Amino acid sequence: MAVQVVMRITFLLLLTTYELAEAAAPIAKPNCSDSCGDIYIPYPFGKTTECYLNYWFKIVCNETGGSLKAFLPSIGMEVLEIHLTDPYNNYYFWNDPGLIRLNVPIISSNCKSLSSGNIGGVDISGSPFYFSSYRDKFISVGCDNLALMTSIDPMVVVGCKSNCTDKSMIEDIKLKNCLGRKCCITTIPSGIQVLNASFRSIKEENKVSEECKYAFLADDKWLSSEDITYKVQSLEYVPVVLEWTASEFITVDSDELRRRNSEGYPTLYETKYYYCLKGYQGNPYLPTGCQVICSSLGALFLFTIIWCLYRMIKKRNKIKLKKKFFKKNGGLLLQQQLSSNDNNVQNTKLFNSKELKNATNHFNKNRILGKGGQSTVYKGMLADGRIVAIKKCNTVDKGNIEKFINEIIILSQINHRNVVKLLGWCLETEVPLLVYEFIPNGTLFQYIHEENEEFPLLTWDMRLRIATEVAGALSYLHSVASLPIYHRDIKSSNILLDDKYRVKVADFGTSRSVAIDQSHVTTLVYGTFGYLDPEYFQTSQFTEKSDVYSFGVVLVELLTGKKPVFLTRSQEDLSLSTYFIHSVKENRLFDILDTQVRKDGNKHEVMAIANLAQRCLHLYGKKRPTMTEIMMELEGVQKISPAQPNFEELDYVRNEEMGPWNDISILSSSSLEIGEPSSSFVLPLLSHID
Numbered sequence: 267m268a269v270q271v272v273m274r275i276t277f278l279l280l281l282t283t284y285e286l287a288e289a290a291a292p293i294a295k296p297n298c299s300d301s302c303g304d305i306y307i308p309y310p311f312g313k314t315t316e317c318y319l320n321y322w323f324k325i326v327c328n329e330t331g332g333s334l335k336a337f338l339p340s341i342g343m344e345v346l347e348i349h350l351t352d353p354y355n356n357y358y359f360w361n362d363p364g365l366i367r368l369n370v371p372i373i374s375s376n377c378k379s380l381s382s383g384n385i386g387g388v389d390i391s392g393s394p395f396y397f398s399s400y401r402d403k404f405i406s407v408g409c410d411n412l413a414l415m416t417s418i419d420p421m422v423v424v425g426c427k428s429n430c431t432d433k434s435m436i437e438d439i440k441l442k443n444c445l446g447r448k449c450c451i452t453t454i455p456s457g458i459q460v461l462n463a464s465f466r467s468i469k470e471e472n473k474v475s476e477e478c479k480y481a482f483l484a485d486d487k488w489l490s491s492e493d494i495t496y497k498v499q500s501l502e503y504v505p506v507v508l509e510w511t512a513s514e515f516i517t518v519d520s521d522e523l524r525r526r527n528s529e530g531y532p533t534l535y536e537t538k539y540y541y542c543l544k545g546y547q548g549n550p551y552l553p554t555g556c557q558v559i560c561s562s563l564g565a566l567f568l569f570t571i572i573w574c575l576y577r578m579i580k581k582r583n584k585i586k587l588k589k590k591f592f593k594k595n596g597g598l599l600l601q602q603q604l605s606s607n608d609n610n611v612q613n614t615k616l617f618n619s620k621e622l623k624n625a626t627n628h629f630n631k632n633r634i635l636g637k638g639g640q641s642t643v644y645k646g647m648l649a650d651g652r653i654v655a656i657k658k659c660n661t662v663d664k665g666n667i668e669k670f671i672n673e674i675i676i677l678s679q680i681n682h683r684n685v686v687k688l689l690g691w692c693l694e695t696e697v698p699l700l701v702y703e704f705i706p707n708g709t710l711f712q713y714i715h716e717e718n719e720e721f722p723l724l725t726w727d728m729r730l731r732i733a734t735e736v737a738g739a740l741s742y743l744h745s746v747a748s749l750p751i752y753h754r755d756i757k758s759s760n761i762l763l764d765d766k767y768r769v770k771v772a773d774f775g776t777s778r779s780v781a782i783d784q785s786h787v788t789t790l791v792y793g794t795f796g797y798l799d800p801e802y803f804q805t806s807q808f809t810e811k812s813d814v815y816s817f818g819v820v821l822v823e824l825l826t827g828k829k830p831v832f833l834t835r836s837q838e839d840l841s842l843s844t845y846f847i848h849s850v851k852e853n854r855l856f857d858i859l860d861t862q863v864r865k866d867g868n869k870h871e872v873m874a875i876a877n878l879a880q881r882c883l884h885l886y887g888k889k890r891p892t893m894t895e896i897m898m899e900l901e902g903v904q905k906i907s908p909a910q911p912n913f914e915e916l917d918y919v920r921n922e923e924m925g926p927w928n929d930i931s932i933l934s935s936s937s938l939e940i941g942e943p944s945s946s947f948v949l950p951l952l953s954h955i956d
Contacts, residue, residue, distance in 0.1 A: 291547045291548035291549070291554075291556075291557050292548070292549065292552065292554060293306060293307075293308040293309065293350075293548070293549045293552075294307060294308060294309050294312065294317065294549075295309050295312065295316070295317050295552065298312055298313070298314070298316070298317035299312075299313055299317070302325060302327035302334050302335070302336040302345075303327070303333060303334030303335065303336070305336045305345060305346070305347065305348065306348060307325050307336070307348060308348060308350055308549050308551075309549055309551050309552055310323045310512040310551050311323045311324075311325050311348055312324070312325060313325050313326070313327055319512055319551075321340055322340045322393055322394055322395075323340075323394075323512070324338070324339060324340060325337070325338065325345065326338075326339050338366070338368065340393060341368075341388075341390045341393060341395065343368040343369060343370060344368060344369040344503070345366065345367070345368055346367040346368060346369060346505055347365075347366070347367040348364075348365075348366050348367075349364060349365045349366070350364050350542075350549060350550070350551075351363075351364065351365070352365055352401075354487065363398075363509040363510065363511055364509070364510045364511065364512075365398065365401070365507055365508070365509060365510070366395065366507070366508050366510055367485060367505055367506070367507050367508075368505070368506055368507075368508060369503035369504070369505060369506075370388055370461070370482070370483060370503060370504060370505075370506040371388070371482075371502060371503055372480055372481075372482040372498075372501055372502060372503065372504060373386065373387050373461070373462065373463045373480065373481045373482055374478070374479065374480050374481075375465050375478070375479045375480075376476055376477060376478050376479065377478040377479075377480070377499065378478070386462065387417075387460065387461040387462035387463065388460070388461040388462075389417075389459070389460045389461075389462075390459045390460075390508075391459045391460060392459075393459065394510050394511055394512060395459070395508040395509070395510050396456070396457055396458060396459055396508060396509045396510075397454060397458045397459070397461065397483060397506065397507075397508060397509075398507040398508060398509045399453070399454055399455055399456035399457075399458075401485055401486055401487065401507040402454060402483045402484065402485060402486065402506055402507055403451050403452065403453060403454070403483065403484055403486050403489065404424060404425070404426070404451065404452050404453070404454050404481070404482075404483055405441060405444055405449060405450070405451050405481065405482055405483070405484055406425070406426055406428055406449060406450050406451075406463070406465075406479070406480065406481045407428065407439065407444075407448065407449040407479070407480040407481075407498050408428055408449075408465070408477055408478065408479035408480065409428070409429055409430045409448070409477060410429055410467050410468050410469060410477065411427065411428045411429070411465060411466075411467075411468065411477070411479050412425060412426075412427050412465070412466040412467065412468050413425050413426060413427075413428075413450075413463050413464070413465055413466075413479065413481045414463065414464050414465075414466070415454065415458075415461070415462065415463055415481075416462045416463060416464050417460035417461075417462045418455065418458055418460070422455055424452065424454055424455065425452065426446075426450035426451065426452045427446060427450055427468050428444070428446055428447070428448060428449050428450040429446065429447065429448075429468060430447060430448045438497060439498060441484070441489055442489045442490055449498075451489075454483070461483055463481035465479040465481070478499075480498050480499075482504055482506075483504075483506045484504045484505065484506060485504075485505040485506055485507045487507075488504070488505045512551060542555075542556035543556065589694075591693065591694050591695055591696060614674075614678055614688055614689060614690045614691070615689060615690030615701075616690060616691065616692070617690045617691065617692040617699070617701055618692065618694065619692055619694050619695045619699075621648070621649065621692075622646065622656055622692055622695075622699055622701070624649070625646030625647055625648050625649075625654065625656065626644045626645070626646040626656055629644055629658065630644075633645045633646065635655060638660075640659065640660055640661070640669070640775075641657050641658060641659050641660055642657070642658050642660060643655050643656065643657050643658075644656045644657075644658065645704065646701075652704075653704040654689060654701050654702060654703065654704050655701075655702045655703070655704045655705065656699055656700070656701050656702075657699065657700040657701075657702065658697060658698075658699050659697040659698050659699075660697070661697075667698065669775035669776060670691075670698045670700060670775065671698075672774070672775060672776070672777065672778075673688070673700065673773075673774045673775045673777070674688065674691055674700065675779075676751060676774040676777045676779065677774055679747060679748065679749070679751070679779070680742075680743070680747065680751070680774075682739055682742045682743075683768075684735045684736070684738055684739035684742075684768065684769045684770060684771060685739050685742075685743075685770065685771050685772075686702055686703060686705060686762060686770040686771065686772040687702065687703040688700065688701070688702055689701045689702060689703060702772075703770075705762040705763065705764050705770050705772075706764065706765050707762075707763040707764060707765060707767060708762070708763060709758065709759045709760070709761060709762055709763070710732060710758040710759070710761040710762075710763065710769075710820075710823075711757070711758040711759040711761075713763070714758060714823055714824065714827055715758075715823075715827070715829055723862055724824075724862060725862065725866055726862070726863055726866045726867040726868065726871070726872075727866075728767060729824040729863070730871065730875070730900070730903065730904055731904070732761070732763075732767075732769055732824070733820070733821055733824055733875070733900055734897065734900040734901055734904060735768060735769035736756075736761055736769050736771060736817065736820065737817065737893055737896045737897040737900050738897050739769065739771045740753065740756070740771070740813055740817060740893040740897075741892075741893040741894045741896070741897045743813075743893075744810045744813070744892070744893050744894070745892075745893070745894050749779040750779070750810065751774075751777055751778070751779050752777060752778050752808055752809075752810060752812070752813055753771070753774065753777050753813050753816075754776045754777055754778060754792065754793070754808060754812070754813070755773055755775075755776050755777075755792075755793065755794060755797075755816075756771075756797065756813055756816035756817055756820065757794050757796075757797045757816060757819070757820065757830070758820055758823050758830075760772050760773040761820070776792055778808070793816075794830075795830065795831050795841075796819060796829070796830025796831040796841050796842055796843070797815075797816040797819045797820075797830055798815075798816075799811070799812035799815040799816065799887070800815075800885060801815075801885070801886065801887050802815075809887055810892065810893065811887030811888070811890045811892075812887065813893065814882050814887075814890045814891065814892070814893060814896070815843075815882060815883060815887070815890065817882055817893070817896070818843070818878075818879050818880075818881075818882025818883040818890075819842060819843055819883070821875060821878065821879040821882065822842050822843065822846045822879050822883075823842065824860075824863075824875075825846075825858075825859060825860065825863060825872070825875060825876060825879065826842070826846065826858050826859060826860055826863075827860030827861070827862070827863070828842050828845070828858070828860075829842065830842045830843075832845075843883050845858070846858070846879065846880075846883070847880065847883060850876065850880060855876055859872070871903050874899070874903050875900075875903065878891075878896065878899055878900070882896065
C-alpha cells in the first residue's frame with residue numbers, strides 16, 4: 267500500500283515538473299503543436315503556416331501504419347529527430363549547429379532486386395540543410411568496387427574501395443565493421459548538399475562496374491549502436507543527420523540583442539547560430555528565449571528524495587515477503603530440527619532467490635531435467651561456474667513442504683560417495699528450492715527400460731557394479747550413519763548415474779531417521795507400485811527390511827530388463843516380483859532373463875544374483891538378509907571370475923519356499939487403481955497413523 271502511495275506521488279510530481287518545464291521553457295510558438303507522435307518539433311519548425319519560419323521548416327504529420335510520422339516536404343524525407351543543438355555534445359561552441367535526423371534513400375547500381383535497377387541520389391541545394399561532416403559517414407557495399415561521391419568540389423575526391431571472394435557475401439554484413447572486405451567506410455567534407463555516387467572496377471578504375479553496388483550516407487551513432495547483420499539489398503532508407511541554421515532568416519534588433527546577452531538568455535555569435543548557455547533551457551529562436559533551470563532542479567531534488575523513499579519501502583516490503591515465504595516453506599521447522607539434531611550436519615549453503623533465478627535463466631522451460639507430480643528439476647549454472655540440479659516444489663501444501671524439509675535434514679547428515687550430495691537450499695521464494703550436485707547420465711530406469719541411442723547398453727559387469735554400489739549406499743544408511751536412515755522409496759528411477767556411470771542414490775523426501783534401539787517406523791503406507799514391501803502394506807510398519815525388498819525388485823529389473831509392473835497377455839497387471847518368483851518356481855529363469863544378461867552374463871554370477879533377489883523378496887521381513895549382508899555377497903560375486911556362461915547348461919536357481927504369494931498381491935487390479943510404474947501413492951491406514 268505504501269509503495270502504491272509513493273508511486274502516485276512520484277507520478278504527480280513528474281507530471282507537475284513536466285508541466286512547469288513546459289510552461290517555463292516552451293519549444294514551439296504559442297498555440298502551436300510541438301510534437302508529431304513521439305517526435306518533438308521546436309521552432310523554427312512547425313506544422314502550420316503561423317508555426318514555422320518558412321517553407322523549408324514546414325513539417326507534415328501523417329498517420330502511417332497505425333502511427334504518426336513526420337515528414338519534411340521541402341526535401342521530401344521522413345523526419346526521425348529534430349534538435350536545436352547536438353544532444354551528444356557536452357560542450358558549447360560558437361558554431362554549434364541545429365541537427366535534424368532523416369530517413370535518406372540508398373543509392374544502388376545494376377541491382378536486379380530493385381525494379382529500376384538504379385536509384386539516384388539526393389539534392390538539397392539552396393536549402394538551409396547540409397549533410398553533417400562529423401556525424402555522417404560514406405559507406406559503399408560491393409565486390410571489386412571503387413565508389414566515389416560525385417557533385418562535390420572537383421578538387422576533392424571522396425570514396426573508398428571494397429572487395430570480396432564470394433559475391434553472395436555482400437548480402438549479409440555488419441555495417442559498423444566495414445574495413446574493405448565486402449564494404450568500406452570513409453568520412454565526408456563539410457558543406458555538402460548533394461549526395462550522389464559513381465561506381466568503378468578496382469582492377470580497371472576507368473571501367474564502369476557492372477556488378478550490383480550500393481552507396482549511402484549513414485549516421486555514425488546509428489552505425490555504432492547497431493551490431494546486427496544486415497541484408498543490404500533489403501534496406502531502402504538509413505538514418506542520416508543534416509545540420510541546419512535559421513540565423514540568416516532572423517532579424518533581431520541590436521538593442522534586443524544586447525538585452526538578451528546581458529540577461530543571459532539566447533546568445534548570438536557572428537549572426538550564425540543560436541543556442542542556450544549551460545544552466546539554461548528553452549528555445550533561443552523564440553522571444554521567450556532561454557530560461558534558468560533552477561526551478562526544475564528543485565523539482566528534481568524533490569523527486570530524488572521521493573524515489574529514494576520508494577526504493578526503501580520496496581526493499582523493506584521485499585524483505586518482509588521473503589520472511590513470509592521462509593516461514594511458510596518450513597524455515598522455522600528446519601531451524602528447529604537442525605538445532606535439535608545431535609549429528610554432524612554437513613556444510614550446506616543457504617542460497618538466495620536471485621542467485622538461483624540467474625542460474626536457471628528464470629527457471630526457463632528449456633532447462634528442465636525432469637518433472638514429477640510434486641517437483642520439477644532444472645539444470646543450472648552458479649556464478650562460480652558449477653553445474654547444479656535445482657529441485658523446485660510444484661505446489662505449496664503441508665505434505666510437500668514437509669518432504670522438502672525432511673530431505674534437507676536427512677541429506678545434511680549423509681556423506682557417502684554413492685548418495686547424491688545436497689549443496690544447499692532456498693526457502694525465501696514462493697515455493698522451496700533444493701540445490702544438488704548435477705548428475706549428468708540420467709536414471710537407472712532409463713538405461714534398463716528406455717530404448718535410446720543416448721543410453722549405452724548395460725553390460726553384466728555394469729549391472730553387477732551398480733547393484734553393489736546401491737547396496738553399499740543402503741548399508742551405510744542402515745548401519746553406519748549416526749542414526750539409522752530408512753530410504754522408503756528405493757526404485758530404479760531414484761538411482762542416478764554420474765559421468766562415470768557410478769551410482770548416486772537420490773530422493774530422500776520420504777526417508778526417516780530412527781533411534782538406534784528402534785526397529786521400525788509406523789506411518790501412512792507410502793511407496794511406489796511394484797516396489798512396496800507386502801509386509802509394510804499389511805502392518806504400516808516400515809523396517810530396514812522394507813528397503814531390502816525394494817532393492818530386491820531393482821535386482822530383478824537388472825536381471826530381466828522388465829518394469830516393476832507390466833501387463834500380461836490377458837491385460838491384467840502383474841508385479842515383477844510375483845512374476846519372478848513364479849518363473850523361478852517353474853524353472854523358467856533362463857526364459858525371463860534380459861537379452862544382454864544372457865549374452866554376456868556369467869552363469870554362476872547370474873545364479874548367485876537370482877538367489878539373492880529371491881531372498882530379498884521373501885514375504886517375511888525377518889527372513890530377508892540385511893543390506894550389509896547383501897553388500898558383502900555382491901562384493902564377493904564381483905571377485906569371482908569363472909569361465910563365460912553356457913546358458914543351455916544353466917542349472918535353474920534352487921527354489922525356496924517364499925510364502926503364499928498367490929494369496930497376497932498388493933497390486934490386485936480389483937482393489938487398487940494402478941498408475942505409471944514410477945508414480946507414488948499413499949494409503950491412509952487410520953489405525954497406524956503416526
